[in-house]
Amino acid sequence: MAATDTPPPAPSLPSFEAEAQTRAARRNRLLTLPALLIIGIFGVLPLLIILVYSFLEAGPYGGVVWNFSTEAYVNFLFQADIFSDKLTFAPAYLLIYLRSFLFAVATTLVCLILGFPTAYFMATRPPRQRNLWVLLITIPFWSNLLVRTLAIMFIIRDEGLINSILMGMGVIDHPITMLYTNFAVLLGLLYAFLPFMVLPLYASLEKLDFRLVEAAYDLYATRWRVLWRVIVPASLPGIVAGCLLVFIPTLGAYVTPLILGGGTHLMIGDLIAQQFGSGRNWPLGSSQALILMAVVLIALFVYVRNTTGRTPHG
Amino acid sequence: MQAAKLGAETSPREREGAAQEAAPVISIREVSKVFGQGVAAFTALDRVQIDIGQNEFFTLLGPSGCGKTTLLRLIAGFDYPTMGEIRLFGQDIARQPPFKRPINTVFQNYALFPHMTVGQNVGFGLEMLGRPKAEIAGRVDEMLRLVRMEALKDRRTSEISGGQQQRVALARALAPQPKVLLLDEPLSALDYKLRKEMQIELKRLQHETGITFIFVTHDQEEALTMSDRIAVMSGGRVLQIGSAHDIYERPTERFVANFIGETNFLEGQVQGGGSVALDAGSVVPALPPEGFAPSGRVTVVIRPEHARLVPSGTAGSLAGTVSNAVYFGTDTHYHVTLGDGSEFMVRQQNSRASASHEIGAPVGVAIDEGAARMLRD
Secondary structure, three states, rough: OOHOOOOOOOHHOOOHHHHHHHHHHHHHHHHHHHHHHHHHHHHHHHHHHHHHHHHOOEOEEEEEEOOOOOOHHHHHHEOOOOOOEEEOOOOOHHHHHHHHHHHHHHHHHHHHHHHHHHHHHHHOOOHHHHHHHHHHHHHHHOOOOOHHHHHHHHHHHOOOOOHHHHHOOOOOOOOOOOOHHHHHHHHHHHHHHHHHHHHHHHHHHOOOOHHHHHHHHHHHOOHHHHHHHHHHHHHHHHHHHHHHHHHHHOOOOOOHHHHHHHOOOOOOOHHHHHHHHHOEEEEEEHHHHHHHHHHHHHHHHHHHHHOOOOHHHH | OOOHHHHOOOHHHHHHHHHHOOOOOEHHHHHHHOOHHHOOOEEEEEEEEEEEEEOOOEEEEOOOOHHHHHHHHHHHOOOOOOOOEEEEEEEEEEOOOHOOOOEEEEOOOOEEEEEHHHHHHHHHHHHHHHOOOHHHHHHHHHHHHOOOHHHHHEHHHHHHHHHHHHHHHHHHHOOOOOOEEEEOOOOOOOOHHHHHHHHHHHHHHHHOOOOOEEEEEHHHHHHHHOEEEEEEEEEEEEEEEHHHHHHOOOOOOOOHHOOOOOOOEEEEEEEOOEEEEEOOOOOEEEEEOOOOOOEEEEEEEEEEHHHEEEOOOOOOOEEEEEEEEOOOOEEEEEEEEEOOEEEEEEEEEEEOOOOOOOOEEEEEEEEOOOOEEEOOO
């Protein structure tokens, strides 16, 4: 009888805890709300607008006319004859995509080749020196990409630094044309994205246990084999991250090819910008942007499938 | 075959030395290692001289920072000596990279490759040597059987315990059949019971493979129980090389006597005929270290188990009073304050016959015949 006066506290305890947990979970979800709102309003919503626009007709002076049309996608690959409306295959846009893809692959590979020794050097410095090297790598970020790209232009143009020096030394008679070439675009992209390769590689290599390197040397592995059999497998996460961080933004690069390519070596980013500007074809621009996104997603999927999840066999 | 090779490639002077004793596998000649430069220079090894023979279990023993690991790294080839030669069968290998030396290492933290299976780890060395696949497979199985790990061949190295990783590290280092196996404190990460087990295991492996083992440790007990010979190191120098028995019973320097086991130091004056007049008031016969002619003041070392407590006033004994008695089950440690104020410890086995001594009681300390040794310092 006395027991009824005081309710047993023990059974209520777990439910109490569970309640506290759900409350904490709810609060945590609430904390993610601002970020989700920003992504939603400025990321997902514009994407939806682009998606809708890509299925509309182009307005005569830019903008869109609200009629459903797949013309933008058809125009990506085909050109309609002015008189007969007959569609003929027109690979101009496709070639620009291919060019951009090649540029992105080349940039990624060269960044990897240049970035790996750099990151390895940084990771093998004494711990106190390493932060200094990281700081040095991030210095380019302190100034605007546009300014830095213009600086490259001044260095490589016909009357620029390199040609002036070489001519002054008498190595060459007339300037080497570098500006507005593929070389200039590649150089600009390399310069812009190299830190994005070095930093994740460094993060990976810094965690590498260098006793493993010694163990491999000890077991008759030459320097080259130590690199391929121990260091590369161990830094694979950094290689994957670095390649993604370079490849994706390079594919859609806008400023660099515009300035250093001189409008004659277009990449996807410039093409899309043109449709919204002088081209006055918003649906076409939208469809090109979505196609780019699809290409990136497919490339990403294939790449990640091939580099991770697989067990590297020795 | 090796003898023929040795004869062809060594100088006459070396051949003479080799004729006196069995040809050493590893010969460390006047090796010094200095890190840094100028004021910051640090001498890690100072003219080290060691010969290690065929099929020997050789231990480098010393406290951390004594240079033993540095020496091991020089033998492995991870670092090059500032001066001196490291000879393998008479050939200087001191400046060869590690992958050209037929020497393998068992690392302190094993350093197994995390992205490979146990079997792939063990086969790595043979693979790098370019051996045929069938041979590698056979040898991997053989090695895993040797360390009793054949069941875990396809496991990842992260999925096995510390003791098992230790065995894999051993198998990996033994698989390419090196001429010398280096072991860098390989047991220090294991718990006590496993460590005892691995000590026996290591001795067995060395016996079965016939490979020269060079073992680095700071654990004197480990060194005494496992080694054929021990080099005691301190401050980058080798202080004494000898069998466990030599090192324990006939230490030549204070550091060696102090580092290995418990010991008593007594000061005294050298007298003719190999005896020392101790300050504590007795004359004991004591032998000096080989090649050392002592004179004047000298320190004598006596192990606690080589002295007995006798009734006060017994002829030839040192007079003193018991200051402390610590009971250890099988034996009791008596601390005795001698006449000159020095402390002396006597380890007495507990038996029914042995008398116990009260703290404060006057006693005599009798030193066993031949137990006292003079030290070099």
